[in-house]
Amino acid sequence: MDIGNRYTPHELEKKWYSTWNEKETFKPKEGNDTFSIVIPPPNITGKLHVGHALNMTLQDVLTRYNRMKGLSTLWLPGEDHAGIATQHVVEKFLRESEGKRREEYGREEFVDRVWDWANEYKDHIRGQIKAMGASVDWSRERFTLDEGLNKAVRKVFVELYNEGLIYKGKYIVNWCPSCGTVLADDEVEHEDENGKFYHIKYYFENSDEYVIIATTRPETMLGDVAVAVHPSDERYKDIVGKNLILPLVNKKIPIISDPYVDPKFGTGMVKITPAHDPNDYQVGLRHNLERIQVMDESAKMTEDCGKYAGMDRYEARKEIVKDLEELNLLEKIEDHKHAVGHCYRCHTTVEPFLMDQWFVKMEPLAKKAIEAVEKEEIKFHPPRWKKVYLNWMSEIRDWCISRQLWWGHRIPVWYCEDCGHINVSENEVHKCEKCGSTNLKQDEDVLDTWFSSALWPFSTLGWPENTKDLEKFYPTSTLVTGFDIIFFWVARMIIMGEKFMNDKPFSDVYITPLVRDKQGRKMSKSLGNGLDPLEVIEKYGTDPMRFTLSILAAQGKDIKLDIKAFEPYSKFANKIWNATRFVLLNMNDFEEIELKDEMLAIEDKWIFTKLSKAVKEVSKAIEEYNFNIGAKTMYEFFWNEFCDWYIESVKDRLKDDNSKRVAQNVLVKVLDNALKLLHPFMPYITEELWQSLPIEHSSEMIITSSWPIFEKSYEIEESNFEKIMQVVRGIRNVKTEMNIAIIKKVEVKFKATNDNFMKKSDSMIKKLGFVSNIEKVSDKPNGTATAYVDDDMEVYVVVGDLIDIEAESARLEKKIGKLNKEVQKFEKKLSNKNFVEKASADVVEETKEKLNDAKVQLEKVEKLYGELK
Known part of the structure; x- marks a missing residue:
């Protein structure tokens, strides 16, 4: 059968993907032995990149392999509603296309518009997944905001709330003024920035004496309620309890002692602003300090800020610094490089903000999730990620799960406007369970996207219903994902699986490599160095x-x-x-x-x-x-x-x-x-x-x-044929080094203690090595080059009649000189301590490989050169 003389991939891809799908080959067959993967659901906010292509490919390798092994194999597809990112993108689209903000539509209409957008982009995602050849079972496709997952999310919220593991409180959170929502700690990206240290004079009450307080954010000083020193700091033990006058505000604030202060950092004195710093907030709780908010949700100064009210935080900073200088209250300004938190979606600088939020108590939930990995019921590949996971889990903090968005799972809480009772229910509440009032208002916030995706391994299989899929395919077999969401997603899936299924969600976690550009840089839109997998296809x-x-x-x-x-x-x-x-x-x-x-x-x-x-x-x-x-x-x-x-x-x-x-x-x-x-x-x-x-x-x-x-x-035949291959390779190498065409027939001589091998292999060596004649000799003849040597035999290629020995010797001598220079260059590089310590491990390893290759080549050429002399 002639298949045609050209490989035309695109025709095959269209034909076979539709055929596989139509014949339902992606669906799991009957059987008790299973293999299952739930796809890390791509966000519906855009195109899949080459990292997705890697992830999809490796999942499909596992899926196709296990399907062929005869296991009942399920690869379950789906998409993530991506709360913050999707709302951000759709709001921008509506502003640019229709000139309206979401508030002008109202919540219900805006959410409908997002659903339209989501359904369109879910189709795009499906098309890209199909283009990569992924053999997912489309009949089981899920979406993190579909009705089944909404049911699961509500059940989990209510059960955790009833157990006291979900609570609401006023805490310092990470606030993105641009996205208008709180971010979890893991959603904040910290980057080093070149900032300033402002050294400000705080005068003692009724005194000309002062202390110096250094800050990187002078705009927050308007909310200072104390200055703290360490209890063991001998320098300041006599001033604890005294009052300072807060610059620009002119109000009294106390000097307190608290172990939070690092006496070795700066002056050893720290201003305390409980409403705008998470550590200061904890100090405030310990000392019962007032919490004054000087910024609103758009990062503008509040009405309590006097002349600075309404200013953007950075504009206020300039004005405050200017006023401090005019009043001779600014001693100096120093350059200071420090880590600044940014929103992982829009990259706006995050503001620590005091507000009511919903939290999950993580410490009691984390215990079983830690044990599962410690006992290797769940294994990480490569193993080094196990330590990363366990280190983070051992220091886990409560998870802020509320988001100030309209797109997402609405928090299932209704507040009674008459008696103040909080009604928490899996179902819609129309009457207060305490007083019977129908005057109820549902919580405006939605749940963090990761809250719904944390349930993904079991909610997608039908939980909370006891479905056949859940019984058969949970726990799943393997999770294939990136290192950047170990804390966002992997850890939380393990926690929720252990809590609600009383079992691990998967047995193995494979962390994919990071795809970088050829220079080793991370691929990004800003650098323009990304690769579109669809363009590659x-x-x-x-x-x-x-x-x-x-x-x-x-x-x-x-x-x-x-x-x-x-x-x-x-x-x-x-x-x-x-x-x-x-x-x-x-x-x-x-x-x-x-x-x-x-x-x-x-x-x-x-x-x-x-x-x-x-x-x-x-x-x-x-x-x-x-x-x-x-x-x-x-x-x-x-x-x-x-x-x-x-x-x-x-x-x-x-x-x-x-x-x-x-x-x-x-x-x-x-x-x-x-x-x-x-x-x-x-x-x-x-x-x-x-x-x-x-x-x-x-x-x-x-x-x-x-x-x-x-x-x-067949070990004997394998060994004998490998020997034939080595002889033929040797003949080919001689031809290559001597500039003799591979297909040029040559004569071969050999000496051996036993010539049985050459007798049996004569025809094969002639055919594969393009050899005209093979003859046994007692010694190496003149005008030959050695092609092969072992304990029993030596093989030589007759080259004297095919080359100009003098010219060839000169060429090889020149090549030896060139190779010697290369070896010296690489050896010098590797002996340079600065290069070895500062260059990346990949570059150092690559240099070692180049050195080794040059040495091997040099040895071969020197050997040939010696034989021609």
């Missing part, structure tokens, strides 16, 4: 993109990627196509037969042994999340062992009617299994080619076929 096809990402996915090592990285594996896809086409074109009069040992030639037994090893290595690599090793194994097996050696070795047999039948059957059997091994990485091309094989299959398609369990091994 358009240029190269899905299979080459997937294989490239798989072969680069080494555990714990970032991926440096640019568009050129996909080129070699596009060529690999073409190699697979062309090799299969060659096999099919040589299937004239093919008849499937049972292959017995005595029928097999040495090369047949060798390729079967290599196939057996590939099956074991690829299976082990996928199960241990070493995707790069699995992909490299198949690249080496298919291109080098199958194409370059086996196919080349049997070409003559395929022309001989007496010997072709065995060769045909071996080719087809190896190709059948090789395509199966490649299928998880390259699903489309393998499905297309597998369908063309002229043998009976037990399955209609490769996607539902069985994983290879090939176990034929």
Whole structure:
């Protein structure tokens, strides 16, 4: 069967994805042994990037592998409503397109508009997931804001509230003035910024003496209620209890002692502003201090700020500094680099803000989640992330779960306007459970998006209903995700799974590498260095993109990627196509037969042994999340062992009617299994080619076929054929180094204690090495170069008649000089302490590899040069 002489990926992709989906191959089959993954739901706010492509690819490798292993396999898809991000994007869109703010629509109409937007972008996300070849079960697709998940979210909230694990209180939170909502601690990104330290004079009451208080945010001083020193600080023990006059405000504030103060930092005196700093807030609680808010929700100064009221915080800072200077209250200003918190969505500087919020008590919930990882009921891959997880969990803080948004799960709390009772219920409340009043108002806030996604492994399977899917597929098998959401999502899923299912949500957590650009920089819109996976697919096809990402996915090592990285594996896809086409074109009069040992030639037994090893290595690599090793194994097996050696070795047999039948059957059997091994990485091309094989299959398609369990091994034949390969490689290397064309026939001489090997291998070495004659000698002849040496044999290539020895010696001498310079250059670099300490680990490792390669090449060239002298 001729499959056509060109590999056209886009035609295959359209055909096979729709076929797989129509035939319901993505749905789990019957069976008790299961494998399940719930997709990390992409946000509906935009396009999937190359990091998503990596994540999707590796999940699909696992899914397709386990499906072929015969497990009842579920990969459940879905999307995240992404509360803050989605509302931010839609509000911006409506302002720009219709010139209206959300308040002008009202809550109900605005939420309807967001739903329209969400449904459109959910379609975009689906299209991108399909384009990557992901074999997800679309019949089970979920959305973090769908009705089933809303039911689960309400049940969890109510149960935690009734157990006293959810509470409401006035606390310092991270407030984003731009998004208009609170952020969890994990949603704040801290970045070093060049700021200022303002040293301000605080005078004692009724005195000309003063102390110096340093601050980076002078605008908050309007809310100062005390100055604190450490209880053990001998410098200030006599002034504790005295009053200072707050500059610009002219009111008395006390000097207090509190262990929070670091006596070694600055002057050892700290101004206390309980309403605008989380640490100051705790000091205020301990000392029963007043809490004065000097900024509102838009980060403008409040009416209590006198002449500064209504000013933006940065405008107020300038005016306050100016006034302090005019009143001679500013001693000095110093440059100061410090970490500043920013909103992870819009990058606005976050403001510590005092307000009523809903919180989850995390410490009592975290205990079982810590034990599950400590006892390795849940394993992290790579293992180093276990320590990161446990360190964070040991210091876990209460989780602020309320968000000042309209898009999201509405908090299931109704306040009675008559008696003040708080009604908390899974269902809509129309009458106060305490006084019977119908004058109720629901809490305006929504829940943090991560609250609903924390339930994802069981809510998507039907919880709180006791569904068949929940019973069968929970706990799930594996979570594939990025390191940046270990705290946002992974930890919270483990906590909620242990709490509400009394079981872990998954057994393994595989943390994907970070995809960077070729210079090692993180990909970002601002740098313009990102790669769009759809553009990669358009240029190269899905299979080459997937294989490239798989072969680069080494555990714990970032991926440096640019568009050129996909080129070699596009060529690999073409190699697979062309090799299969060659096999099919040589299937004239093919008849499937049972292959017995005595029928097999040495090369047949060798390729079967290599196939057996590939099956074991690829299976082990996928199960241990070493995707790069699995992909490299198949690249080496298919291109080098199958194409370059086996196919080349049997070409003559395929022309001989007496010997072709065995060769045909071996080719087809190896190709059948090789395509199966490649299928998880390259699903489309393998499905297309597998369908063309002229043998009976037990399955209609490769996607539902069985994983290879090939176990034929012939160690003696493998060893002998490997020796033939080494001899041929040696002959080819000599030709390459001496500028002799590979296909140019050469004479070969050999000396050996026993010439049985060369007698048996004569024809194969001649064919593969392009050798005209092989002759045994007692000593190395003049005009020859050594191609191979072992304990029993030496092989030489006659080069004297093919080259100008004098000119070739001069060329090799020049090459030796060049290689010596390279070796010295790399050795000098690696002996430089500054380079080793300051350069990235990747660069240092790359330099070591270059040094090693140069040394190996130098040794080979010096050896050849010596033989020509």
